[in-house]
Structures are given as C-alpha cells and as structure tokens.
Amino acid sequence: MRRTLRTTGFLLLFLIAGASPALACAGLIGPNGAVNLVRTTTLAAYHNGVEHYITAFSFQGGGGKFGSIIPLPGIPTKVERGGDWTLQRLIRETQIARRSADVLAAPAAQEGVKVILETRIDALDITILQGGGAAVGRWAKENGFVLPPDAPEILDYYAARSPIFMAARFDADAARNRGQQIGDGTPIHLTIPVDNPWVPLRILGLGKQGSDLVQADVYLLTDVRPTYLPRARRGMFLQYSAPASTALTRDLRSDKGMSWMPSAPMWLTHLAINSNARDLTYDLAVDASGLTLPSRPARLMSVLALGMIFGAVWVTGLAWKGFR
Secondary structure (H helix, E strand, O other): OOOOOOOOOOOEEOOOOOOOOEEOOOOOOOOOOOOOOOOEEEEEEEEOOEEEEEEEEOOOOOOOEEEEEEEEOOOOOEEEEOOOOHHHHHHHHHHHHHHOOOOEEEEEEEOOEEEEEEEEEOOEEEEEEEOOHHHHHHHHHHOOEEOOOOHHHHHHHHHHHOOEEEEEEEEHHHHHHOOOOOOOOEEEEEEEEOOOOEEOOHHHHOOOOOOOEEEEEEEEEEOOOOEEEOOOEOOEEEEEEEEOOHHHHHHHHOOOOOOOOOOOOOEEEEEEEEEEHHHOOOOEEEEOOOOOOOOHHHHHHHHHOOOOOOOOOOOOEEOOOOOO
C-alpha cells in the first residue's frame, strides 16, 4: 500500500445501510433552489502510480438541469460508469467496524479552456477541462452554470494546484425519463495517473454561509498505511484505519472496473468531515508511500486553503438557460 486515494468526491450518491443520499464534494444549486446537498461520499484509491477516483451523482429534488465543477489532480485517461456497489460496500464495512462508456476524446480550445474529454453516462454529461480559474469560470457561465460570489477565488486556488477540472451536468428530467428515482446514484470512475493524490475538501464549502454544515466521507485505499496532512483539524475525524478485510477485497474486486485492485488487502482509511463552512479551510494532502509527510506543495495546499467549495467536490450551481 504505497499510495493513497483522493476524495472527492465529490458528487451525489445513494448510500445503503441507512445512510442518506449524498452529493460528491460540492455545493449544489439548482435553478429553482429545490436541489438539496446532503452528505457526500468519495473513494480515492491509489495503486501503481494511478489514482482511481470514484464518486456518485444523484438528485434529491427539483427538476431541469444542474451540476458541479470538481478539481482533479491530473488528466484522466478514462472516465466511465463506476461499479454498482463499491461505495456502498465501503460504507457498510466501516459501519460494521464501528458497531462492533468509453470516453470520447474531443480536444477543443474555448476561451482559454481546453476541452480534453467529453462523455455521456446515464443522465450525466461529463466534460474534462484544462485551464486557469478565470477561463474555467467563463466556460462555466457560458455553459449555464450560475457561480456563487466565492467561485473566482476558489477556482483560481485550485487551478494553481492543478488546471484540470471535471464539469458534471445532471439532467433530472432525463433521469426520470430513464426510470431513475430520487436518490438513485450514478457512480463515476476516473482513472488518473498522478505522483500522489490529494483530496480537495475546501471546495465543499462553495457558495455556503460560514455557519452552514458540511458533511462528507472520504475513503482511501492504498497499498500501505498512508501519511496525510492535516493530521488533526477541527471538523475532520479519523473513523477507521486498518488493512481491508479479505471479504471486502473480494467484494470490491468483483465490482465493475475494480479488477485493478491487487488480491492482497490494501489499507483502508475512512475520514469523516463534519464541519462548519468557515472552518473547512484546508485540503487533504497524502503521501501514498507512508514513509514521509506529503510534499511541500501538497502540504501548503492542505494548510493554506482559505475556504471551502463543494465538499471537495465541488458542485457549483447550474441554471440551465440553454443546455445542449
């Protein structure tokens, strides 16, 4: 277990075992204000120099189209529909412990933004973007996103770390037409080659008031026990840290897109975020080798963050004026 996972998660997810639906790492704003952001859940798994980032989107109310913008640590080589039970199985594992589409490449420059990948997964339109904060903000507005006042600062902050973003546009009406029910999640699996993962937590507070509660679950799967910063921070709690069980390893490897996992158990870490937006002023920096603390640039990202966007996910609101 040399490497770590990134969160992220960042989007809406339907959880089993009594957990509530969640939006992965973002603050979601719909055109009529009826879309609710609840607890978010994300898996960041790291093995052989590749991060596997898995999160899920679901809608909790309202109609029309809305979405999120999520910062990524690098350019994904693959964006596909995730497995059917990976996130739920992780939740069940840690709860028990406490109780006892091929990507379509479409490079195109647009106002300083490069569109690297575009694909449609169920009722989600996924776009991978490369560009500076201001350029990504312009692209978002031109594509129907309504950005809150703190968006420019947050986008600039993340673009300085990595100029790669994922825009996920969710069509609730199309989801209903497909037979999806409120709370049903669409899992998304991104495969990202990267030296070390980092988890964008600050973005979870995007558009929120200082007293607003932000809740998220971040799961890390790494070859060995990872080190991370911050170790102790107001609103972040270590819930679980142990080798994954043989049963969990078997179940995860059998899910769609998870055959990359080694047969030997990886290290499972569960961090819970339960913070006011004003206190979520950090990201999670990880050293996947477990031998040292995260690198200085990653450490600065974790310590000097000024505020949160979307639970590290990062959902900005969309008002869909002319969605294609």
